[in-house]
Amino acid sequence: MKTLKIPEATIIRLSVYSRYMAQIKRKGIVTISSGEIARGVGVSSAQVRKDLAYFGEFGTRGVGYNVGELYGYLMKILGLTTQWKLVIVGAGKLGSALAMYGGFAERGFKVVGIFDNDPRKIGQKLDNLEIMDISQLPKIVEANEAKIGIIAVPAEEAQEVTNILIKNGLKAILNFSPRVLSVPDDVVLRNVDLSVNLEILSFYLDAQKR
Amino acid sequence: MKTLKIPEATIIRLSVYSRYMAQIKRKGIVTISSGEIARGVGVSSAQVRKDLAYFGEFGTRGVGYNVGELYGYLMKILGLTTQWKLVIVGAGKLGSALAMYGGFAERGFKVVGIFDNDPRKIGQKLDNLEIMDISQLPKIVEANEAKIGIIAVPAEEAQEVTNILIKNGLKAILNFSPRVLSVPDDVVLRNVDLSVNLEILSFYLDAQKR
DNA sequence: GGATGTGAAAGTGTTCACAGCC
DNA sequence: GGCTGTGAACACTTTCACATCC
Structure with missing residues (x-):
């Protein structure tokens, strides 16, 4: 090759x-x-x-x-012959939906934990998954050998959460927050920015009128 | 210019x-x-x-x-000085989360309708929005002058839903389904494929080991 | 005959480096 | 002096077209 x-x-x-x-x-x-x-x-x-x-x-x-x-x-x-374990940080609307989204399992990804810092959310169940306090993240990541982290927290907290994920040895991050994140060279980062996607549509829609 | x-x-x-x-x-x-x-x-x-x-x-x-x-x-x-109205088709986990997602409103996008074809879902409320039967879509699109459609249905139904959106005059489509869609030249299409994004991470994670 | 695999050509996007202006 | 705006150089990606092999 x-x-x-x-x-x-x-x-x-x-x-x-x-x-x-x-x-x-x-x-x-x-x-x-x-x-x-x-x-x-x-x-x-x-x-x-x-x-x-x-x-x-x-x-x-x-x-x-x-x-x-x-x-x-x-x-x-694509590296899809092994099952990847992932954790989600942020159990708001988007994080919760991602945790229950069937499309991941279909392609061999397994959500092993979802975390938040809101005491009212901790302990709630999403399908079979219990929302845990972010302090439990290290334990869960280690026990499951999770390698991928999904960020579904508000913009202001995104970099802080990223740092936690990196400190716990995660090497790949999927960022749903509308914030540009900095990560070390050995961490792979992808951004899925929902608003950016709508704004691109807006640009082309508006351009049609010009 | x-x-x-x-x-x-x-x-x-x-x-x-x-x-x-x-x-x-x-x-x-x-x-x-x-x-x-x-x-x-x-x-x-x-x-x-x-x-x-x-x-x-x-x-x-x-x-x-x-x-x-x-x-x-x-x-x-970016064409963001006017408010764009949008409809969501598919009130599953992802569609429902998108309907309630606050990030859109922040940037001037307004969800004016969410549709499904499952009778058990019709009539349920998501925040202030009632899930409607897909047959109500033409009426809502026209009344609100919606221009953007979001597709959050399973792959098998995605092209069919796309055709409906186009027939009703929508000119921009944001596709969350894992299916390649065909649209006419005057319709703008963007794909937000959650699994593809995870698979890219998988590729680079796996490549680190090689 | 027909479809792959691949150098070479064309096309597209990014970086460089500096003239121009405050 | 400092930062913008931009042609030219460079780098990257896609398309073309054809030799190669079943």
């Missing part, structure tokens, strides 16, 4: 391809071409082949890709 | 700048340089200046930018 710098956009598409392959696999289709994948997920066929080429040669010339095999390769590339 | 093609990454950053300016403004700071903005949001100062230069000359050489003015320009560029 060559060690090139892989574009982040490629990783995003690989995740999309993998889900598309799961869908195709369920239909019982055995073979698929880059062109068919491309049409299914809305990119070019060359793009599909280039993305896959970063990681190896998975297809057969003149034929295409074996659906089951390709799915397996994609899951392995 | 020049009409260049503006990178989408620029729009995302403008949204981030605008929120940072709101924060700075609250502190009572009057003037700020591109370098200070850059440090605050984690980009380069040249990037800040280039992004702004697409839309005009807002600063004063040797001095910097007036915080209040720049904030106003950014809000105008």
Whole structure:
């Protein structure tokens, strides 16, 4: 395998391809071409082949890709053959919804704890998960070997919570707060900013009128 | 104003700048340089200046930018001087949380309706909003002049719901379902895929071990 | 024949570095 | 002197087009 710098956009598409392959696999289709994948997920066929080429040669010339095999390769590339444990900090509307969201389990992520600092919330149940005081976080992270933390607290508390997560050895953070966070180089950070997404729509809607 | 093609990454950053300016403004700071903005949001100062230069000359050489003015320009560029009305389809965990999420109102977005097709959910209240049958959507969209639709239904129903939204004249769609949607050219679509984001973290976490 | 894998070309976005202005 | 605004250089990503192989 060559060690090139892989574009982040490629990783995003690989995740999309993998889900598309799961869908195709369920239909019982055995073979698929880059062109068919491309049409299914809305990119070019060359793009599909280039993305896959970063990681190896998975297809057969003149034929295409074996659906089951390709799915397996994609899951392995994405690191989804092991189950990742994650914790959520912030048990407001968003944090609670994320804790109960079924989509994570489907792809092998397991929520092992949700934390808050509001005494009125501590002890409440979300499905099978009890909201715990943030002071319990170190114990839960260690016991479950959680590696991913989700931040669903208000902007003002986001950096503080981030520091706690990092101190407890978490190496990946998904930030839902509308605040730019600083993290050390060895921690992966992704921002899912709901307002930013609406504002992008606003920009293009408004632009249509100009 | 020049009409260049503006990178989408620029729009995302403008949204981030605008929120940072709101924060700075609250502190009572009057003037700020591109370098200070850059440090605050984690980009380069040249990037800040280039992004702004697409839309005009807002600063004063040797001095910097007036915080209040720049904030106003950014809000105008982003189309946030008018209030956008939006509807949410899907009143599951995620849709319900979004309906009650305070962050939207803060930036001038108003949820005017939430819809589902599950009879058990119809009539239930989320804060002041009653969950309605999807058949009521056309009426609500028209009465409120809603322009934005949020999709929070399972993957299988996502394209169908999208078609309904488009038929009712919505021009912008925020898709939370893990499905690639097709929309006409005049409809703006953004995807917020929670699992994709976790899978990107998974990829980089796994890569650390290699 | 047909679809992959891949260098080369085109296109897009970011950084550099400095002229211009306060 | 200091900071903006911007053309030019650079870096990165996508598309093209075709040799390669089943």
